[in-house]
Amino acid sequence: MTRIKKQRRMANKIVLDKTPKKQERLADPDSYESRKQRAQKLKKKHQSVEAKKANAKPTQTALARDVAAGKRGERHGGPLADKIRQYNAEKRAQDEQGTDDSANDE
Numbered sequence: 001m002t003r004i005k006k007q008r009r010m011a012n013k014i015v016l017d018k019t020p021k022k023q024e025r026l027a028d029p030d031s032y033e034s035r036k037q038r039a040q041k042l043k044k045k046h047q048s049v050e051a052k053k054a055n056a057k058p059t060q061t062a063l064a065r066d067v068a069a070g071k072r073g074e075r076h077g078g079p080l081a082d083k084i085r086q087y088n089a090e091k092r093a094q095d096e097q098g099t100d101d102s103a104n105d106e
Helices: 003-007 009-018 022-027 032-042 049-055 062-072 079-105
Strands: none
Touching: 022 032
16 A cells, blocks of 8 residues: 555645644534633743742741740640540649648657
């Protein structure tokens, strides 16, 4: 079979003539090309490393962050943290009572 027979030039010409041009496809809002172009415009653009550094907030040291949290009166934790605090307070109270009793016995 020769290369000319494989190309089938007339069949390709007929199909290409019937297909709409790119401008016509872009004019149709439901076509693949127009949806793809619209999605590319709406796609989130990634920032470069330099832009991220320029827009970044200055970071605080751990000490400064703790001081700021103390000023706001924040205490981190939940019910378990409250139980632990209560247990530690009771333990301290028992230790204080124990040391007071031992001092009085001598």
